[in-house]
Structures are given as structure tokens and as C-alpha cells.
Amino acid sequence: MKFNKIFIAAFLTAVSILNAQNKQVTLEEIWGGEFRQEYLQSLRSLNNGKEYAVRNYDRATGAMNVDVYSYETGEKTRTLISSANISNLDFFQDYTLSEDESKVLLSNNLKSIYRRSSVGDYYAYSFETKKIQKIAEQQIQEPTFSPDASKVAYVYKNNIYVKDLTSGETNQITTDGKENFIINGVTDWVYEEEFAFVRAFDWNKTGNKIAFLRFDETEVPEFSMDMYGTYGKQLYPTQSVFKYPKAGEKNSKVSLHLYDLQSGNTSKINLEKAYEYIPRIEWTNDENVLSVQAMNRHQNNLDLIFVDVEKNNQMVVLNETDEAYIDITNDLTFLNDNSFIWTSEKDGWNHIYHYNKKGKLLDQVTKGDWDVTHYYGFDPNTGRIYYQSTENGSINRDVFSIRANGKNKAQLTQKRGTNSADFSADFTYFINTYSSATTPNEYTLRLAKNGKNVREIKDNKALLNKLKPYNFSKKEFSTLSVNGNDLNMWIIKPKDFDSTKKYPLLMYQYSGPGSQSVSNTFNGSNDYWYQLLAQQGYIVACVDGRGTGYKGAKFKKVTQNELGKYEVEDQIEAAKILGARDYIDADRIGIWGWSFGGFMASNCIFQGNDTFSMAIAVAPVTSWRFYDSIYTERYMTTPQENASGYDDNSPINHVQGLKGDFLLVHGGGDDNVHVQNTMQMVEALIQANKQFDWAIYPDKNHGIYGGNTRLHLYTKMTNFIKENL
Incomplete structure (x- = not known):
């Protein structure tokens, strides 16, 4: 009898262990966030190349912090800003540092418009004066510091404004913005969705000019959706009405404009050819030369145009054609001599090319039957380019470096799976984010010159331990x-x-x-x-x-x-x-x-x-x-x-x-x-x-x-x- 009791107890224990190792996952767990990963939120390398900043939420105090860490030691060196220490701002959702890191833009009460666009309350905080300024009393879009952080340009109700942070004065640049008719400085619905950007204005390098796009939606057909409200609180439905060009219908008429802050004048830049789309504008390193990507309606012919706004001349420095279509990317990068990096599928695979400032090809930097999937940047000190690619199989990603002439390639990541990189400002280090089908995100610090692992930053071992009882396939x-x-x-x-x-x-x-x-x-x-x-x-x-x-x-x-x-x-x-x-x-x-x-x-x-x-x-x-x-x-x-x-x-x-x-x-x-x-x-x-x-x-x-x-x-x-x- 005693033996049977022992046997039954052992049997029940074994069954209990077996059941614990075969836990059934539930939909409530999946959609309740039970298996959420740990991330490095809003990671940014600081200009000194020695530190990086991360946004952290302190659950105990309810404060949002931007904390700074040393690349070399991994130790927290300071808190850059905390909502607990800012008067008149109890909380912020995200942050954007100015180019010179003297100020920070803080956002709060963000409300989505479409997939990428939102409006919100924005504040500029000065690290020197410890003072905070609200950019506008209204909820605004896409606030952006000037290069010297003395001003902020933003969009409110389809018009562009510039706030002088020293005087506190706000200047309205455009006045014709009107919902469902004219948009200045941000994109229309279809550009936002399909060309994947919202801010359609850009400061030049010295901060005395702003180039922007204007969308005339007047002839674009409207689409309307009935919105019913929730739980019977809304007696009558409302309508959401917006301009949406369906296939074959009229698009917005897009034009390019220039605002000169010194003269206060706004002028239209007439491109020498007629184009259907202007999917990117970006100032080069020359304060007077604006790059414009413009293409036809079929999107199989693209011109990269350099517009000299002082000399009032234009030059097509690069033309891309394709029998099918050309994908628009954010890879265009201007080097110190105004030569530029460009990515293209013109040899059948997506690769990196280096052109001089007049559009002459200097080198095809990468070659092979594989795709470059991300261009990270160019280090002027070593002459090396950093990128991610599918060289180790199309389902995998690895990080590489290569000289701008296409020589001396080095693989910087080794673990098979998906590797991405966030480089320090001086390209000494990079934070490697790695995952695979069996490994949740792991963050490690590595040397950019050879990929050597310096230290572990963060992993998701706690999640792996949580998953063990489920014994997933x-x-x-x-x-x-x-x-x-x-x-x-x-x-x-x-x-x-x-x-x-x-x-x-x-x-x-x-x-x-x-x-x-x-x-x-x-x-x-x-x-x-x-x-x-x-x-x-x-x-x-x-x-x-x-x-x-x-x-x-x-x-x-x-x-x-x-x-x-x-x-x-x-x-x-x-x-x-x-x-x-x-x-x-x-x-x-x-x-x-x-x-x-x-x-x-x-x-x-x-x-x-x-x-x-x-x-x-x-x-x-x-x-x-x-x-x-x-x-x-x-x-x-x-x-x-x-x-x-x-x-x-x-x-x-x-x-x-x-x-x-x-x-x-x-x-x-x-x-x-x-x-x-x-x-x-x-x-x-x-x-x-x-x-x-x-x-x-x-x-x-x-x-x-x-x-x-x-x-x-x-x-x-x-x-x-x-x-x-």
C-alpha cells in the first residue's frame, strides 16, 4: 500500500512536470503583450562618439528619461533630461536632439493622422538655460530644428511656420494652406503612404533657407468614410473626407519652393522638365545646392537634379531607368566633397555606387548576386562604407564594411540570423541588434573596424525562460x-x-x-x-x-x-x-x-x-x-x-x-x-x-x-x- 502511494505520488509529479513543460498558449497572452521583447528605445549616438542616448520609462516614478551611456564601459554616465525635473511638462513621449545637441524637442499628446503622420504638442528644451518653450499653442506637425538650433520650422493646418527660439517670435511662411486643397511642407496621403515620408521641407546647411514641396490637391477626387463612434455615444455618424487618387485618377500637382529667411521671400523653383512626382528633396553639403529626385508617372525614369539656388541653374547629375520600376530609398548620402553615395538595382541586384558631384561614376562599391538591404554610412577617416546585405542567404542579414573603391570588404557580424547596426558618430563602435528564429533580440557593442564583441548590452533571456514551459515547435x-x-x-x-x-x-x-x-x-x-x-x-x-x-x-x-x-x-x-x-x-x-x-x-x-x-x-x-x-x-x-x-x-x-x-x-x-x-x-x-x-x-x-x-x-x-x- 505504501509502495502504491509512493508510485502514485511520483506519477502525479511526473505528469505535473510534463504538463508544465507543455503549457498551452492562449490568445489572451499573445494579444495582452505577455511575450513582448525588450528594446533599446529611441537609440541615438551622441556627437562625441563616446556615448549614446536611450529613452527609458521609470515605472516607479512615472517619469520619462533620456539616459546617456558610455560605449566603452556600458555604464550610465548621466540623465540628459527627465520629465520629473521639467516644470510645466509632466511627461513626454519621445525626443529629438538638435544637430549640435544644445537643445532637444520633446513631444507629447501625439495623435495619429495616417500611418506615419501625427499632430502633437512640442516643446524645445535648452540644456544651457534649463528652460522649456512650447513651440506652438496648437498641435503641430513635423517640428524640425535649424542646424544651429536657434529656430524650429513646423507645419500647422497645411502652412509652414518658423519660430525663433531666442526672440520667441513666430513667422508664417505660407498662407494658402487649406484642408483638401493646398498642403505646404508635409505630404499628401498617397506620398505619405507610398513614398514613406511626411516632412516635405528641409533646412539648408547654414539655416538661412528652407526648401519645401507644395501639393495642390484641388483636382484629386475625394474619398469619404462614415465613422460611427463607439458604444452609442454618438447619435449621428460623422464623415472622414480626404483626397485619395486611385489608379488612373488625377494626382496632386506638386511644386518645389524656396524660402529665404534673410529676405523673407518665397519663390517657386521651376524644374526644367515636367515631372509627375518629386519623392525626395535634400540639401547637399553646399548651402546653395539642393538635390531633387523627380520621376515620371510610371516611376521607371528618375532624375537626380542638383539645383543651385544662387546661380539659378539646374543639372541632372544622374538618370535611372528601369523596364519595370525604380524603388525610392533614403540612401542618398553626400560626402564632404559633395560626391555622393547612391543605391541602384541597375545590374540586377541592389548595390552601392559612388559618384562625384557632377554625377560621374567613381566606383560600383558592392557587387554580387545578393542585395544590399541597408546603407549605414561612410567614415571619412577610414574611407570605409558600412552596410547590411543578404550575402549569407536571402533570409539572413549581416553587417559589412568596405572601402569606397570596393576593396577590402570585412564581415562584421558572424551569428547566422538577422543582424542590424547602429554606429557611433565617429564609427568607432556599433550596437549590433541580432535575432534569429530561436533567439529574441540581443544587443551587443562591437568595434566597427573588425566586428569584435566588446560587451553585452541587453538581451531577452527572461523572455526565453518565460517561453520554456510552452515547448514551442x-x-x-x-x-x-x-x-x-x-x-x-x-x-x-x-x-x-x-x-x-x-x-x-x-x-x-x-x-x-x-x-x-x-x-x-x-x-x-x-x-x-x-x-x-x-x-x-x-x-x-x-x-x-x-x-x-x-x-x-x-x-x-x-x-x-x-x-x-x-x-x-x-x-x-x-x-x-x-x-x-x-x-x-x-x-x-x-x-x-x-x-x-x-x-x-x-x-x-x-x-x-x-x-x-x-x-x-x-x-x-x-x-x-x-x-x-x-x-x-x-x-x-x-x-x-x-x-x-x-x-x-x-x-x-x-x-x-x-x-x-x-x-x-x-x-x-x-x-x-x-x-x-x-x-x-x-x-x-x-x-x-x-x-x-x-x-x-x-x-x-x-x-x-x-x-x-x-x-x-x-x-x-x-x-x-x-x-x-
Whole structure:
């Protein structure tokens, strides 16, 4: 009897330990932030090259601090600024140091407008006087110090203002700004979304001139969205009305202007050719020479123009053309002699080039069948350029240095996975951020000359310890031969995977041009969701098909003029190949995606109805005729020129193929992919007499989040998968 008690106790203990090592993850944990990583927030190297600053929130006191650390020792040397020590400002959300680090801009009460834009309260704080000034009584956009930190330029209600921090006086530069008509100094909706910038003004090197863009939206069609409010507090809906140029429609008329602070005069700079877009302006190191990137509507012909505003002359120093399109980047960098660094795909891969100030090619700095994925900078003391690339496989990233003449390349990171760098101002050190599929972010200090590890800064071992009881499955990387191409793939199997059994398969993809979903990086929120599904007996896989990025320009641009054709072919064929594996149930294959991925998931179940039995489409584009001009025409030209390319691959035109289970989800306040897309699809499905499930999240934008929204959405999707796959 005693033996039985001991045996039972030991057995229960073993079961308890086993259960503890196989903890089931929940949606509440995933979307409640349980697995959040530690980061270095708002990291900035200081000018002395010896220290760096990081934003830290003190939970005990409720104060926001900007703390300074020594590169060499890792010790905190001082607190640069703390909200606890500033009168009239209890808290700030972020900080921006002036170029000379004599002042700092502090932001608070930030309110999003669109994806990248916001308004907020801004304050300038002087480290010398210890005094704080509010930049404007109103909430403003994009405040930016002059080079000597004596002034701040900003935008309020589509007009540009300059505040003199010494006198306290504010000067209004433009007066014609008007909502939905004229914008000065910040971008319109489509520039912000697709050219990825908001501030459309720039100080010259001496701070006596400001160049800016003006957007005339008068002829751009308006889009409106009904906003319903929450919990019955709003009796009548309101409307959000904004200018949104859809494919083939009129864009804003964009013009270039110059404000001279000494004379107080504003003048228009007339470019010598007519251009549809001006996606970048930036002053060179010559105080009178402005660089302008300008391109045609098809975005396959780009001029880099140097405008001498004193001599009133212009020179096209570089012209780029491409049979498909040219990606705009922020890599243009001017060196001390006004020669410049440029990145281009002109040899079939994205590489670094060095030109003199007249646009003569000095050197192609990098070469090879791999892409430069980030340009970090040039060290004038050593003549070395620092960059990130895919030289060790397209799913990995490493940091390298190389001389400007393309010689003496050195690999500065060694651990296989995703490495990025933040360099000290003098390029003595860099902070290496490393992660992989099995390792959350690790921050180490390294020597820039050879990549030698100096010390550990921060890691996420606490998160790894937290994850141990869940005993998550490994994310397996491989390639899949599909339609003549080796496509990158990851797959997650149940932890108790048995190759003699058959499992349902859920495929995830995004598939948009130049994107990457298969990468050797640590878990995001969706990865934990995939682990949840694996714990419940599903195999989850992701395949990056043709049109995705980091495998050369030819692979990426093969989808030109036919978005959704080759991408859909690859996902259907990949599903068939996986479905032929003994352990996958070919009758239970589902696919899901968001945005472009929702467009794809819809097309896959409609056109691949003998392959996919279930699909979930979140915020999908259902016809490229409904999407914006810059993005869509970059890959498709206009509907007037390419009607078949738009219509042959539109999910709306393939709804008759639906046989399986289909869930359609959209946010009612989506300013990006309008809910119009889903409404048009719903009507097409109804008229085709196809049954489906759908949900609209009121007032939610393209991200569909806020409060319990994400939890609700993923609960709905999880239940739909469990019921139908």
C-alpha cells in the first residue's frame, strides 16, 4: 500500500512536470503583450562618439528619461533630461536632439493622422538655460530644428511656420494652406503612404533657407468614410473626407519652393522638365545646392537634379531607368566633397555606387548576386562604407564594411540570423541588434573596424525562460521547388508530430512586391498564433513566391503589369506540392493573408478551389482599380493602359469559383485599403449566390486594433479555422 502511494505520488509529479513543460498558449497572452521583447528605445549616438542616448520609462516614478551611456564601459554616465525635473511638462513621449545637441524637442499628446503622420504638442528644451518653450499653442506637425538650433520650422493646418527660439517670435511662411486643397511642407496621403515620408521641407546647411514641396490637391477626387463612434455615444455618424487618387485618377500637382529667411521671400523653383512626382528633396553639403529626385508617372525614369539656388541653374547629375520600376530609398548620402553615395538595382541586384558631384561614376562599391538591404554610412577617416546585405542567404542579414573603391570588404557580424547596426558618430563602435528564429533580440557593442564583441548590452533571456514551459515547435526553414524557382519556405509542425499521421495545413503569405515573410528573425505576434494552432494539431507554412524581395530584381519584378498572376500560381502549386506529402491532408489546406495577402488568399480559394478548402482574407484589395495611384501604377501602369492586367487578376471577377469556406474581414475606417473593396466583393459573392462569412470592425483602420479588437479578430479567425479546416 505504501509502495502504491509512493508510485502514485511520483506519477502525479511526473505528469505535473510534463504538463508544465507543455503549457498551452492562449490568445489572451499573445494579444495582452505577455511575450513582448525588450528594446533599446529611441537609440541615438551622441556627437562625441563616446556615448549614446536611450529613452527609458521609470515605472516607479512615472517619469520619462533620456539616459546617456558610455560605449566603452556600458555604464550610465548621466540623465540628459527627465520629465520629473521639467516644470510645466509632466511627461513626454519621445525626443529629438538638435544637430549640435544644445537643445532637444520633446513631444507629447501625439495623435495619429495616417500611418506615419501625427499632430502633437512640442516643446524645445535648452540644456544651457534649463528652460522649456512650447513651440506652438496648437498641435503641430513635423517640428524640425535649424542646424544651429536657434529656430524650429513646423507645419500647422497645411502652412509652414518658423519660430525663433531666442526672440520667441513666430513667422508664417505660407498662407494658402487649406484642408483638401493646398498642403505646404508635409505630404499628401498617397506620398505619405507610398513614398514613406511626411516632412516635405528641409533646412539648408547654414539655416538661412528652407526648401519645401507644395501639393495642390484641388483636382484629386475625394474619398469619404462614415465613422460611427463607439458604444452609442454618438447619435449621428460623422464623415472622414480626404483626397485619395486611385489608379488612373488625377494626382496632386506638386511644386518645389524656396524660402529665404534673410529676405523673407518665397519663390517657386521651376524644374526644367515636367515631372509627375518629386519623392525626395535634400540639401547637399553646399548651402546653395539642393538635390531633387523627380520621376515620371510610371516611376521607371528618375532624375537626380542638383539645383543651385544662387546661380539659378539646374543639372541632372544622374538618370535611372528601369523596364519595370525604380524603388525610392533614403540612401542618398553626400560626402564632404559633395560626391555622393547612391543605391541602384541597375545590374540586377541592389548595390552601392559612388559618384562625384557632377554625377560621374567613381566606383560600383558592392557587387554580387545578393542585395544590399541597408546603407549605414561612410567614415571619412577610414574611407570605409558600412552596410547590411543578404550575402549569407536571402533570409539572413549581416553587417559589412568596405572601402569606397570596393576593396577590402570585412564581415562584421558572424551569428547566422538577422543582424542590424547602429554606429557611433565617429564609427568607432556599433550596437549590433541580432535575432534569429530561436533567439529574441540581443544587443551587443562591437568595434566597427573588425566586428569584435566588446560587451553585452541587453538581451531577452527572461523572455526565453518565460517561453520554456510552452515547448514551442521549431520553425523549419527550407526551399521548395515551384514553377522552376527555389522558393524560401518555413514550416511549423505540432510538437508531437507523427509522420504516419495526416495533418491539416494552413498557409500564410503576404506576397506583395519586394516583401519578405520568410526570414530568420524571432517571433512576432502572428508566430505565437501559429504555435497555438500547431499545439492544436495544425501544420502552418509560409512560402515566398515570385514577386517577393531579396532575390534580385528579375525575381521581384517578374510580376510587372500582372499583380496576382504568378503569385497565385506559386501559392497554388506550393499547396499542391505540400499536399502530396504523406503527412499532410490534401483535402484540408487553408490559406490566409492581410492586405495584399488578403487579395492573394481570396484569389487562391477562388482560382485554386480544387486545392484550398478554406481561406481568410483580412483587409484585402479586391480590385487594383480601387487602390492608390502611386503604389498600383508602379507595378501595373494605369487601368487605361492595362485594363486586362487589372481585371484578369481581380478576386471580384473570380467569385464564381468559390467552393470552400471563406471569411472576409475589414476595418470600417480603413483609409488605406478602403472597405469599399470588401463591399464590392460581398456584392459579387451575393450575386454569384456564394455563401461566406464576413465581419466589419467599426471605425478601425487598416491595422484593425485598439482595445480588445485584435483579440476578438484572432478569436474569430481561430474559431473559423477550427470549424472549417
